[in-house]
Amino acid sequence: MSWLLSILFILIYTYNTVPPYYYFIFGILALLFFSVSDRVAFFFYITFVLVTVFYFLFLAFKDDWQPSQQAMAIGLHFVFLLHLFSLYSLSKYMYQVSSENRMLTTRIEELEDYVLEDEVLTRREFEKRSESVLSNMRRRNETGFYLKVSLIGLKRTVRKNVLLTLAGMMHTTFRKDYDLVGQYDDTTIVVLVQNTNEQGLEVVMGRLDKLTAERLEENALKQIRWTIKKIDGDKVLDETAVVK
Structure with a gap:
């Protein structure tokens, strides 16, 4: 609940500052985290971090950002990455639980093939x-x-x-x-x-x-x-x- 309130506050606060496609990319990544394996999700997260870091550096040099603009960009970037990392952690936990459930289901099916210790x-x-x-x-x-x-x-x-x-x-x-x-x-x-x-x-x-x-x-x-x-x-x- 606190995560939702926090991200909602950020969206309202940055609505006129951050281009809409940033939010779109954020949402796509959030969905990917919950639809791919743990390793693939981590790869997407690291890729997103590196790409956005270099992109903001490029914009800072291109548009000659002032120190106040740089500080705001760094702060917003950190906050977005922090929320994205929390989603990644949640997706990793859910992926582990899902994998364990599949393993337990397979094991139960194997055990159900036998009704006695004598393997009847x-x-x-x-x-x-x-x-x-x-x-x-x-x-x-x-x-x-x-x-x-x-x-x-x-x-x-x-x-x-x-x-x-x-x-x-x-x-x-x-x-x-x-x-x-x-x-x-x-x-x-x-x-x-x-x-x-x-x-x-x-x-x-x-x-x-x-x-x-x-x-x-x-x-x-x-x-x-x-x-x-x-x-x-x-x-x-x-x-x-x-x-x-």
């Missing part, structure tokens, strides 16, 4: 990666399996803990850098196993059954519903990548 994927990331995996499987004519685990039969009080525990065990049991394990929603875990036949899946499921028997209660195990679907290399994406 979210629904969005699972579907995105599944498209690439299934495309490669079709091209190489590979087989795989699509697993869907439903916990809808469990009580709400225990569902979340069972889901987190089971998802973590599945991520540990399946190939971490090869197979995809995701939390599709609050009651569903999905797994995409690529380049695996029935014997390979049977081995993995055997290890998983052992872990679930050790860490989950028998009553909870009875309420878990498993759906296993084989994926052939010639399957289309919509048939295998989306939970119906």
Whole structure:
């Protein structure tokens, strides 16, 4: 507020002294500060300082300014530069805040791709990666399996803990850098196993059954519903990548 009052007073005081295009250049620079990067804004500011200094020197020699005129020009020039520098500082601060917000947004999006410390994927990331995996499987004519685990039969009080525990065990049991394990929603875990036949899946499921028997209660195990679907290399994406 004080800045606005100050610049308004200067405009009124210098209205009949300073040519209008000075104000126009000042306004253009002010807008540029808030529309370009910090370095570019600083470049414009330094350029403006140097150009105006030499321009006023030229006018002083050309028109043979008196000491009083020189003092007024120096004072007005300093005041204008001071206000312009305050705008530059504000634009720099806003640019830094904007950059930090973009970095935080990117980081949050990266973190949102995982719902657990075990790097279990979210629904969005699972579907995105599944498209690439299934495309490669079709091209190489590979087989795989699509697993869907439903916990809808469990009580709400225990569902979340069972889901987190089971998802973590599945991520540990399946190939971490090869197979995809995701939390599709609050009651569903999905797994995409690529380049695996029935014997390979049977081995993995055997290890998983052992872990679930050790860490989950028998009553909870009875309420878990498993759906296993084989994926052939010639399957289309919509048939295998989306939970119906």
